[in-house]
Amino acid sequence: MSILGYSKRIEIDQEYLETCLAFARSTLLLAGKEILPLFRTPLESHNKLKQGFDPVTLADKTCEALIRKEIQLHFPEHGIYGEELGLQVGNGLTWVIDPIDGTRGFVTGTLHWGMLLALFDGETPILGVVYQPYTEEMFYGRDDRSWFKRGTDASIVLKTSSCIELGKAFLGTTDQELFDQEHATKFRQLRKRVRICRFGGDCYSYCALAMGFLDIAIDPGLQPYDIQALIPIVKGAGGEITNFDGGDPSLGGDVVASANAVLHEQVLSMLNQT
Numbered sequence: 001m002s003i004l005g006y007s008k009r010i011e012i013d014q015e016y017l018e019t020c021l022a023f024a025r026s027t028l029l030l031a032g033k034e035i036l037p038l039f040r041t042p043l044e045s046h047n048k049l050k051q052g053f054d055p056v057t058l059a060d061k062t063c064e065a066l067i068r069k070e071i072q073l074h075f076p077e078h079g080i081y082g083e084e085l086g087l088q089v090g091n092g093l094t095w096v097i098d099p100i101d102g103t104r105g106f107v108t109g110t111l112h113w114g115m116l117l118a119l120f121d122g123e124t125p126i127l128g129v130v131y132q133p134y135t136e137e138m139f140y141g142r143d144d145r146s147w148f149k150r151g152t153d154a155s156i157v158l159k160t161s162s163c164i165e166l167g168k169a170f171l172g173t174t175d176q177e178l179f180d181q182e183h184a185t186k187f188r189q190l191r192k193r194v195r196i197c198r199f200g201g202d203c204y205s206y207c208a209l210a211m212g213f214l215d216i217a218i219d220p221g222l223q224p225y226d227i228q229a230l231i232p233i234v235k236g237a238g239g240e241i242t243n244f245d246g247g248d249p250s251l252g253g254d255v256v257a258s259a260n261a262v263l264h265e266q267v268l269s270m271l272n273q274t
Helices: 014-038 058-074 103-107 181-193 203-211 230-236 261-272
Strands: 045-047 055-057 079-082 086-088 094-101 114-120 125-132 137-142 145-150 170-173 196-198 216-222 240-243 253-258
Touching: 014 058, 014 094, 014 114, 014 125, 014 137, 055 058, 055 103, 058 079, 058 094, 094 103, 114 203, 114 230, 125 203, 125 230, 137 203, 137 230, 145 203, 145 230, 170 181, 170 203, 181 216, 181 261, 203 216, 203 230, 203 253, 216 261, 230 240, 240 261, 253 261
Parallel strands: 079 094, 170 196, 170 216
Antiparallel strands: 045 055, 079 086, 094 114, 114 125, 125 137, 137 145, 216 253, 240 253
């Protein structure tokens, strides 16, 4: 049994999946209205780490509490796993919440943050939604397709780039200081090979990859709630996403995403060379 309290995959049909995806989208819209008034206002933040700085604010806690309330109202049999309030075991289907991914961005008034919600079936996240209420941008998807929607505009289907050369690739990561010594060396080597490297992306790096603007997104030391919502969005747009060793990233760890399989193979080769 894993950290999410499952032991086997739960099968659901397409109609139920679409119902859950619609619920996830509407719930993040609701939560966004609740926390948006707190953005760019003086907020006290608390550090969750003994070493380093990982802030949590009233907005994080308010957002997760609201999402949990909606899940318990509409899907009381489902489990819930959130960054701030932990695990509530259910029937094997588990909603995974990161109420604000990119809290550093939130508290500094910048826009690289989003609300993340995924549904985990015991093996993999089968849907994911990212919402940024300030810009009204929503990214959502499942394994076979993903979409982008801004405000009242129509949704558009996402597609990753066709870049297959490291030397032409655009790379995004959150913070190079998060890499341990071994991976920091390999990241620097990767950074030297690509055309552009951007920092501070958090969840937006993976969304930009799904839109075709970034070609590689990479972050070490992620938790399940950091990555699960992003996996279906990346895969649904045609991208590849794995751990650094090529394994399943559903439970977090060191994660890298690429626009396509050809580029991903090159990235993994660099990360695993001795």
